[in-house]
Amino acid sequence: MLARSNIYSHENLVAMEIRYPNQFMHVFRHHQRIHQDAGQVRDADVEAGQPRYANISVDGDILSYSPNDRFSVGLYVAGEPLTPEDYYFEVEILDIGSRGTIGVGLVPQRYPLDAQPGWRAFSVGFHADDGKLYKANGFGKPFGTKSQTGDRIGCGIKFSAPEEGPGQSVKVFFTHNGKEVGMMMMQAPARGLYPAVGMHSSGEEVRLNLEAEWLYEDLVLMAVDNGEEDWSRLHDVRLNGTTLEYMGRGKSIHDVGLAQARWPLDTTYHYFEIEIMDPGENCYIAIGVARRNYPHHRHPGWNKGSIAYHADDGKIFVGSGVGDPFGPRCHKGDIMGCGILFPPDYDGETDSDLSPDDPDVHNDMIDDFSDDSDEDDIIPGGRFLDQNGTKVWIFFTRNGKMIGKKQVPIPKGGFFPTVGMLSSCEKVKIDLRPLTG
Numbered sequence: 001m002l003a004r005s006n007i008y009s010h011e012n013l014v015a016m017e018i019r020y021p022n023q024f025m026h027v028f029r030h031h032q033r034i035h036q037d038a039g040q041v042r043d044a045d046v047e048a049g050q051p052r053y054a055n056i057s058v059d060g061d062i063l064s065y066s067p068n069d070r071f072s073v074g075l076y077v078a079g080e081p082l083t084p085e086d087y088y089f090e091v092e093i094l095d096i097g098s099r100g101t102i103g104v105g106l107v108p109q110r111y112p113l114d115a116q117p118g119w120r121a122f123s124v125g126f127h128a129d130d131g132k133l134y135k136a137n138g139f140g141k142p143f144g145t146k147s148q149t150g151d152r153i154g155c156g157i158k159f160s161a162p163e164e165g166p167g168q169s170v171k172v173f174f175t176h177n178g179k180e181v182g183m184m185m186m187q188a189p190a191r192g193l194y195p196a197v198g199m200h201s202s203g204e205e206v207r208l209n210l211e212a213e214w215l216y217e218d219l220v221l222m223a224v225d226n227g228e229e230d231w232s233r234l235h236d237v238r239l240n241g242t243t244l245e246y247m248g249r250g251k252s253i254h255d256v257g258l259a260q261a262r263w264p265l266d267t268t269y270h271y272f273e274i275e276i277m278d279p280g281e282n283c284y285i286a287i288g289v290a291r292r293n294y295p296h297h298r299h300p301g302w303n304k305g306s307i308a309y310h311a312d313d314g315k316i317f318v319g320s321g322v323g324d325p326f327g328p329r330c331h332k333g334d335i336m337g338c339g340i341l342f343p344p345d346y347d348g349e350t351d352s353d354l355s356p357d358d359p360d361v362h363n364d365m366i367d368d369f370s371d372d373s374d375e376d377d378i379i380p381g382g383r384f385l386d387q388n389g390t391k392v393w394i395f396f397t398r399n400g401k402m403i404g405k406k407q408v409p410i411p412k413g414g415f416f417p418t419v420g421m422l423s424s425c426e427k428v429k430i431d432l433r434p435l436t437g
């Protein structure tokens with residue numbers, strides 16, 4: 001536990017990054033391993049580099065469902081995982097079969113052969129019969145369109161950062177007839193994620209192309225140049241590489257500029273920082289975390305489902321327009337940080353409640369929804385409406401030293417890095433992953 005009286009250097013902050021996962025995440029990871037291993041095949045049954053399949057007939061690149069007495073799922077798992085060099089594959093539906101129960105996705109190496117991709121732990125699948133996305137769950141979420149004979153379904157990983165790979169959170173995307181349907185985040189098992197095709201009704205037949213090409217490199221280069229892929233919304237804020245610049249009028253409290261990251265903080269990436277490059281006219285700069293689809297014209301911390309440390313007065317705002325004294329004011333050159341200390345039994349899948357507007361999933365259907373209503377959004381006394389959610393500690397730093405922390409319930413969907421600005425010429429440098437080297 002952190003002593004309240006201690007002042008932490010940046011070196012100790014890095015040490016905290018190592019210590020807290022060890023202390024708080026040991027049980028969580030232990031249960032993840034148990035969950036992952038349950039029902040999976042033994043290493044002795046897996047031959048490296050060779051595909052595995054059951055209730056599937058294989059004729060070159062043609063896969064077809066083999067009916068069986070138990071009416072079990074048929075599954076094909078490729079022999080090699082996706083890598084930064086081979087990051088995409090496609091399936092062409094040659095025959096939709098009697099029910100069209102074809103699933104395309106990614107699974108762990110030892111995934112059981114009697115389950116569709118997406119039904120079990122550390123797996124994800126886009127299913128042809130209902131157009132839903134299944135992520136470690138037997139119940140799917142609305143995602144894309146249904147598929148028919150002749151349609152092509154693709155799946156890949158956007159390895160957009162050097163540290164992304166086995167054991168890390170990765171961006172998985174799906175395509176339909178050559179167009180990207182959507183993208184979601186998931187944790188990659190230590191041995192990687194393997195292409196998988198599931199079938200479950202007579203007559204189903206597909207052509208598997210493990211050498212299919214998807215030219216997303218341009219998107220990756222663009223993300224490196226301007227970082228747009230990291231952000232779900234930029235309201236009255238201009239992004240230039242890693243710099244956020246306020247572009248609003250700055251005349252009233254309704255002129256807030258807001259930048260909200262696309263992905264929530266998690267147990268892998270639980271901390272981010274901003275450096276004040278130009279305090280502008282009043283240094284109305286705030287760093288914090290907020291629920292998905294937070295109102296774009298409200299400073300983080302002002303409305304429910306958010307908490308923030310404000311540079312101009314050093315106050316902390318917790319779901320209220322009235323702040324409390326918290327730390328020193330911040331000026332040009334200061335580095336402000338915000339992070340989450342998760343409880344030992346935190347389970348992102350359960351505690352974040354993957355609802356139809358799952359923050360891990362990014363597609364047009366979800367992005368068309370925006371919860372920007374201000375009605376009854378400010379909670380008197382700085383309280384959240386939902387006091388029954390999983391509690392986490394939100395901590396803030398200034399120039400590498402711990403300022404303090406506050407325990408709050410995490411909203412459904414998680415907490416997203418959020419930066420607010422409100423006066424002319426304000427400019428900050430953002431680093432969403434400062435502790436990854």
